[in-house]
Amino acid sequence: MLKQYLEVKAQCPDKILFFRLGDFYEMFNDDALTASRELDLTLTGRGVGNKERVPMCGVPFHSADTYIERLVHKGYKVAICEQMEDPKTVKGIVKRKIIKVITPGTITLENAVASKKNNYISCVCARDTSIAVALMDVTTGECLWSLCNAGAMDDVLFDIFSVYEPSELIYAHMDEYMDAVQAYLRSRLAQCAVTPFAADDAADYEAVAVRYFGAEAVEEAKGAAACIGMLLTYVGEVMQSDIGHINSLERIDNERRLVIDAASLRHLEITQNVRDGGRKGTLLSILDKTKTAMGGRLLRKWLEAPLVRMADITLRQDAVEEILSHEIMRQDLADTMDRIYDFERILTRIETGTASPKDLVALRESLAAIPQLRYILEQADADLLQRLRDRIQTHDDMYDLLCRSIKDEPGLVIRNGGVIRDGYSAELDEIRSIAANSKAYLKELEEQEKEKTGIKMKIGYTKVFGYYFEISHANTKPIPDYYVRKQTLVNAERYITPALKEFEVKVLTSQERMLELEYQLFGQLRRDIQGHIREMQQTARAIARVDCLYSLACAAHDNHYIRPGLNTKQAVQIKDGRHPIIEKFLKDELFVPNDVTLNHSSHEILVITGPNMAGKSTYMRQVAVLVLMAQTGSFIPAREASICPVDRIFTRIGASDDILSGQSTFMVEMKEVSYILSHATERSLLVLDEIGRGTSTFDGMSIARAVIEYCLKHIHALTLFATHYHELTDMADTSEKIKNYTVAVKERGKNIKFLRRIIPGGADRSYGLHVARLAGLPESLLKRADVILSELESQGAVATPVTKKESRPPADSLFTDPVLERLLSVDVSSMTPIEAISFLYSLQKEAKEGSGMN
Template sequence: MAPSYTPMMEQYREIKKQHPNELLFFRLGDFYEMFFEDAEVASRELEITLTSREAGLNVRVPMCGVPYHAVDNYIARLINKGFKIAICEQVEDPKQAKGIVRREVIKIVTPGTVLSETLLTDKGNNFLAVLYEEDATLSLAAADISTGECLWEVFTGAYRLATVCDYLFRLMPSELIITSRIEELSNLNDFIAQRIPHCVQTTIRVDDLNILAQLLRQHFGADELPASHSAEMASGYLLYYLHQTVKNDLSHINRLSQFNANEHLIIDASTLRNLEITRNMHDGGKKGTLLSVLDFTKTAMGGRLLKKWLEAPLLNPLHIDNRQSAIGELLDKPSIRHELQEALGEIYDFERIVTRIEIGSANARDLISLKASLSVLPQIKRCTQVTETKLLSGISQTLQTHTDIVTLIENAIVDNPPLSVREGAMIKPGYDLELDELRTMARNSKEWVQNLETQEREKTGIRSLKVGYNKVFGYYIEVTHANSGSVPPTYIRKQTLANAERYITPELKEFETKILGAQEKIVNLEYHLFTQIKDRVKAHIKEIQQTARSVAELDSIYSLAEAAGRYGYVKPQINTREIVIKDGRHPVVERLLLQEMFVPNDTVLNHKDNEVLIITGPNMAGKSTYMRQVALLVLMAQIGSFIPAREASICPVDRIFTRVGASDDLATGQSTFMVEMNEVAQIIKHATTKSLIILDEIGRGTSTFDGMSIARAVVEHIKDRIKAMTLFATHYHELTELAENSPVVKNYSVAVKERGNEVVFLRRIIPGGADKSYGIHVAQLAGLPKKIIERAHELLSELEEQHGVNRLDSPAPIAAATGTQSLFQSTLAEDLLALDIMTLTPLEALNLLYKLQNQAKQEVGQL
């Protein structure tokens, strides 16, 4: 016999049928309750008590619940575990309901549609991405509903999925929607599992695709719609899913933009990861990244934009120059920079605040934060009005101050409103006449109660009589049992206590009705006025969003200027031919060195005589740091940033490729060598003559002769066919022979100084190749036992005799010691010649002499 459920439980079961893939939070009074399997799952995941509830005749079902006022914390924990939550609320006044109160799901919270501050990263986006494929065209659409950003892109060709994966790695979506058959779905799933494991995948289908096109045209202007049908479908699916989950008009998503790859330096997933540009390889966090060094932004909007700049640098030299000029102007005007720092520090994340206002989840504190943010805009506008460069003066001209909104909120909302908008106490006196009258009535009620108490004491002669109130029984007159004989017949008994009786009178009952009605009216009127204020702000959302974008751009420019000022960065010249860097430094590593000076290095790359640089030398000597350094300096130059160098002239590159380090891809069963070969294959497929390639130790994951053959073949292919500017580090010294037969290949090595059995790595990159790897010396530095080191030397001598190796006692860097010393001396000479001795104080001269001596000692290996 089927269970007979109560009407409330039948209502729950009917709603749950419509949301089988979500945990249903069912509002009952002050709690959200879950039943059946949902209760068991939530109890386990949230570690809360699982109970049961009578759900009908002889029927009990599992149940657990969370208080409504703390629901965001519980939702956050479930979202982080990949769950989706359907929020079911009462949508009918219980006083007017006939039978059970009507309930509906008002929103579905998914990883890609969250708006709670507890689930969002201040300086990071939270993207929802959609993929749609048809006719060998793969389209991506993505939106961050917390900021209103919405973009699309189309990918074609045999390698379209690999390019999509690169975009996804940059976006790091928390949710991915699959809307059609994806040809290489298994490869996509492997990539998501390995590189974006937190991303939740959902598959949806719409039978009538005309619905998607209609939805898209209703939401965006005709000039913003994608020309590609595939991209149109992806964008339509994106809007469809958002409407199904957020259940709002989404008017804050009012711009649909194409991410045009032709305007940006492309950074694939491997390079973004290997160079640790915005996320480190340890835990995916910000620490130890280029972003961590450059981020001095004061606003969340600026922090998000700076991250986008680093992940998508510019290609157009004019655009790069515009940013450089703006950064340079703020660098040269520290007083303006300081004033901007203070003003920007007062700004809240109002880009997300206006989203909450539009969606309907904002409270009065959000309006106060919005007012505080907009209030400093006149100061920012004054700062930028005295600037001269194109970007800064453009921001000044377009920046709106929104004084009408500031005045509205200032006049309407109290400075420290409560968290809830349903309890009143948030509208200022004087804003609304009716509200003021109701409040006056409520205030006078205390005086009226006091007068009534005095009056009744005199009339009855009962000195202990008092008039009180509680939420259960309302207003009452309390008389002790000892004085019950003096109670007038007009008193009506209401409640008996242990030592007293409580009464009501017609006069007190009339007063109670009036006062309680006034309190309810006050709360309802305040909420109504608050809604009106929000609607007036909503009418200006588009303009406020534009202001947020202007503030973000200004904040990002300020951040790069601040970094340049603090770290002594210089402006790189932009050319179209070559990369020339003098005394370049690694921007991240130099910040981590506390006890020693970072050794700078020069770089020359061009298509004439320095196209491919073969770099040899021992492990731990600095080859990888040097190559990463070159890539990062080029990238910094292409976002318009100043760079750590003495001087530089850099041509923009279309792509940066890196194959650095070794890592197994165990999730997909790939070895280190297979990962290495996959990454090299991608480089060979996509690199152009305008690219920058960084390759570190290709071929080490297989046998010596196999690895050497692969490494040489790769270099020859790049040299002969791709002709990209390339840094190639290797332990295969035989590759240095390539420089003998090609004018574009040059050999470089890391300077090393030997003193007996001791080796000192000088960290300088010098012309010429190394003739040995110093592997045993590195092992000794790592702490291997002395006996192992001695035995290794013996075995090495035997192997060299067997294979007829003629090993020089001194490595090439030391054989070229004269050249090395000359290089160092010329650096010191330049520093000395640049000094204005006549302006130095005695203390400055002493400090400088000490610094130069330490530099000389380090360069000759005495430190």
């Protein structure tokens, strides 16, 4: 047996081999050591002579899926070796064979991958200076592709990896490029399993791609066709099953989508938060009201790749508005889609032969809800909803087949039976009847023979002779020819008949035959459904789109969002905009809304100054998130808005080292800025926060000023630029396209209160000591810092603010505004002396508080 194991193991040296022995999957040698450590299994051993013991551990075959899933999630690959013969009928060693391999990118086990997230396997291959990349989700049948220049790997290929997060990567012909890919994966996607692919003639792989997707689709993907074919070949070899359900080929098209690099997605917390990478506190968590897992996955894609064409955005907006404005429709959609399971992934398990009885019940229940969903959509006027209705088919023949074949509450696993409905198979019904009603059947057979022959007899049974008719010698009537003598007794004879012998065979093997027949019928049922998978996938994908539109409508209803207008003036105008994430998590205060105006004539670059914690970053993120929401087709939190779609959103927010690549905070910042400046266009939106703060004051200030000038002269993108270098506010004097904004602050002596309002004008100081005081630094330390600041300012170490042409109240007078208002509004001539004294006293008290004297 161990020799057989080693022969099989040689076929999969890089995989953990689950070797079937009876009711267990066993692992030996290094596999056993690894599995026992990763799965917390008891490590045992088996003697093999010469006092040697082979390490081993095992798991029950009926619960192996759980263990396989845990290993695969840790980045391991698992090979399943099954017994190919019945041990009861074989002498010696049973034949065994690897029937499938499960890898991180090809796992289809139920609950093995997140229901509302895709699980991609990727392939990269190079030709000359071009790199092709293909991504596939085997659980949904989708395949994506793209091409990039080898010199742009950092910008394109790695950005794709970061957004789609493949769990497995295969590669071919990458040569000198693979070192950079491996380094990126180690630092960013450590759990991604990497495997070289031994590729032959590229034309062969192009033919594979044509077989799955058709010549026309592959022609459009010409440069990546071989890469796509390699990925299909690898997945087919690993899964060792038909993968015809993979039939959707789509280019990662930057011309039809808003491009957001991975860093910007992370900074804006669109689908993952910056704390632990989870979805809590993300835009996705706010907008995701989807009822199906299919819709949840698609909504994530919508947010990661919004639209850029106004016609496409308008189609979505119209559909969202109709669902939002019709409460009954919205409720009916919710009730109906609540009954629809993730049958997109169920279809994959049917195609690959891993579907369970529960899967077919879920598919049946999903199909049962589709007619009602179509009926609801027939009431819709929005063009997109009508198109989706036409793509949703009811699949009546499949529904009828599942109703006739599968019990209402079948057994959980097909090997235990109890799955096929009575009446579906006459042969199965007979076997079940025999097994359940054997005594009644024998009694009926006995009565039939008595009536037919006129002979008194009875049916008996012994373990040695089986079933028989016993006829006493007293019965002298002729015995029919089809009675065969079985045994002679002193006063009777025992006979068998063909009918009795057939019954005996059936009853003695009924349980085994019943399970075998159910398994065969279930397998045939899966094959019958496989012929309709493509059409049902189209229905599933259309339902996912309806679910996304419903989700956006519900989010708009629950959060009081408005439909943003669209314009062609390359301008963004938002009145009373709110940050959709932060406003949901504020518990003890209301979110302060703010306006924004961005255009190419007078507000191309907004320089935003003000203290830390005052809300500059929140404001800028808010603008970017609202634009992204609008281009997704979502409504937004604002009082009024008009937005021109942008082609890209870039952000440079926050500070962090890249320790693994040896880059400092400042180097990371400069690389991000370099990437933005080389890729942004006049149709882009830039969010730049604290550029230059990672170096000395004058170095940083010089870089910040130069970046603004470069954007103004060469890029002309709509830009939000937050800075502590309030000296930069003088740039508005030299360009009508630059405007200064600041965060309103209410100052009471050495204490400040952030008003969260963005107002025209610039700050003339950073309030660093005030923020330090809010943070709780020791008072003695703060006093010493105040002295040092005064000394530095008197020595001219810190640049003094430049006088602005703009008319605005000085920052230190913000507190006194209410005093001035009271003085201007009071009618002194009508006051009594006592009232005048009291009024003057209250003003003096307020003035002392403002000056810090009280």
